[in-house]
Amino acid sequence: MNRPPNFCPQCGTPLQDAPKFGAVRRVCPNCDYVHFNDPKVAVVTFITQENRVLLVKRGVEPEEGQWALPAGYVDYGEDPRETAIRETYEETGLHIEIQSLFDVMFYRGHNAVIVIIYQANAIGGQLQAGDDAAEAKWFAPTELPELAFESSRAVIRKWLTQF
Ligand SMILES: [Zn+2]
Structure with a gap:
């Protein structure tokens, strides 16, 4: 840690x-x-298309086997927007375009994490799980799996209020 x-x-x-x-x-x-002792900064990417949300099944701990939004840590010297684009491509094979800043969250604890959440559009590529993701898939509101991480759950809760 x-x-x-x-x-x-x-x-x-x-x-x-x-x-x-x-x-x-x-x-x-x-x-x-x-x-x-600087905080860790993570980026979460919230991508929807035709009322479905893009989720990845985690292939590594923590929360292995659980679904979450594409996410990753910001590398030193990296623009968090680049992190979102890079991590989404690595985990899902899709190219995205950042649309807006969705939220910023903070999780206290032994490993203080600031989570930046971007809303983005898929603009190309081919859906294919990679890196530390075991699967990548679009989900409609009625077929959502159980989600790992409070940040993913919070985004999805907000998303569901519009239906
Ligand atoms: Zn010294």
């Missing part, structure tokens, strides 16, 4: 806990390096 380092990534000296910039952080007594 998101464990702070024990040694300074700059000089290798064991880090110490010390108050710095308003919180207790790992600092290096040798070179003054300060470790910031």
